[in-house]
């Protein structure tokens with residue numbers, strides 16, 4: 001059991017709304033953790049805190065043994081932290097392939113010096129990441145629409161592009177925010193298989209999802225979150241069988 | 253003939269300015285209109301180096317570009333670190349402040365202007381050689397901007413314009429990208445300034461103010477943002493229009509304000525009637541459009557077991 005991401009004592013409130021209340025959570029190498037809870041429980045906020053999009057009021061976030069609280073978003077990404085977004089955030093004016101091309105931890109044109117003075121080097125690096133992008137598109141069933149603009153593809157395909165783009169990072173830790181929402185049933189098995197394969201290759205994964213069946217089929221373990229608190233941890237079966245949690249989930 | 257040469261040189265210089273400004277405002281999406289101040293820095297630094305330190309003129313022009321590059325970093329870095337919105341205010345403050353400051357520095361001519369700037373090429377090879385030099389630099393600038401924006405660096409600019417947060421989450425450095433592009437565009441403007449100085453041989457601070465900002469902005473908007481030829485066409489049209497107006501023989505007191513009104517009028521007209529400019533920007537990065545009749549569903553095979 002190797003902890004890739006360890007969060008302890010994490011606190012965050014927006015005015016009166018508590019989105020993180022002393023969260024203690026670890027993501028383990030090679031395992032998929034399901035994060036469930038009702039709307040507004042703080043699931044997306046938890047991802048935002050881990051990624052540096054939102055600054056915590058207190059607590060520590062440790063990625064691969066290094067505290068990352070003070071690192072900017074991009075530095076966390078370059079350490080191997082990748083995520084998808086509940087509202088996609090794809091680059092609308094780019095093709096599917098070009099969305100992926102920007103995803104590697106180190107991008108071929110990050111260094112302006114190389115762009116100007118070593119164009120051959122940049123072209124070579126770009127070719128390598130294009131090959132990698134095509135491999136990932138193949139794996140996610142998107143190869144045929146690699147050249148399409150984002151606005152020309154279906155919402156379900158856009159969801160998959162979001163996942164595929166995150167995979168370009170070759171991450172140690174991957175956070176997926178509602179990968180199934182709005183996706184037709186046919187992509188179910190595909191997404192399940194892709195996430196399982198990624199975990200099997202040694203990535204620590206956390207999935208937020210309202211589709212509880214999806215979480216149950218996919219995850220080794222789940223946590224239930226409510227009002228910024230982790231209320232319970234266990235097998236997904238046990239969480240959804242708990243009448244108290246079910247009541248919180250569906251409200252009264 | 254000299255008149256035609258001068259017009260050609262001005263067109264070339266404004267092609268350089270408009271094209272480099274489109275890199276900053278169009279391709280990188282940085283809101284700033286202070287481009288002329290970097291033109292001014294290049295012009296004054298090059299002129300002073302050649303005049304007072306006898307630096308060879310080609311080298312002086314390059315130093316002018318370098319000075320514009322460095323000063324633009326100093327303006328952009330602190331403001332972009334706070335937020336993109338501050339760049340507009342910080343850069344206009346820098347532009348207007350530096351113009352006022354220059355008016356009080358006697359060693360660079362003050363408000364009266366800097367005279368007797370050493371000439372380049374014209375005395376030895378005639379004006380046509382200078383036309384060739386400026387047009388060559390203009391063509392190189394247009395090709396450079398096209399190359400930069402159509403390559404992997406341009407992909408970053410397009411993505412950052414679309415969604416800066418998602419861009420950062422991929423590990424890309426948005427601030428560094430903005431500062432770099434701002435500095436490249438400003439450095440090119442600085443080179444144009446040097447080319448201006450050693451042909452016209454006279455500089456005064458007031459010529460680099462907001463009227464010139466609006467002229468360059470108008471060229472980019474009228475020609476078409478994020479197009480290779482838009483800034484070129486914009487520069488030609490807007491250089492020739494004011495010349496045409498001078499044929500009416502209006503007194504200078506009316507001519508100046510009239511040109512300013514013309515620029516604002518054109519920008520407003522294009523904003524409402526044809527926001528894409530004369531040329532519409534191509535989707536550089538959107539890839540091939542799906543052909544009619546092509547299946548739009550998920551790729552076959554990918555969902556075999558789905």
Ligand SMILES: Nc1ncnc2c1ncn2[C@@H]1O[C@H](COP(=O)(O)OP(=O)(O)OP(=O)(O)O)[C@@H](O)[C@H]1O
Nearest residue numbers: 014017019037038039040041042043044045046086
């Ligand atoms: N930046 C912010 N500023 C203010 N309030 C916020 C901010 N981000 C989130 N919130 C609030 O915090 C609460 C938790 O939001 P969050 O998006 O984390 O919920 P969630 O568990 O992801 O819900 P859902 O299942 O609907 O996606 C909500 O009430 C939300 O309105």
Ligand SMILES: [Mg+2]
Nearest residue numbers: 043044045086
């Ligand atoms: Mg959410």
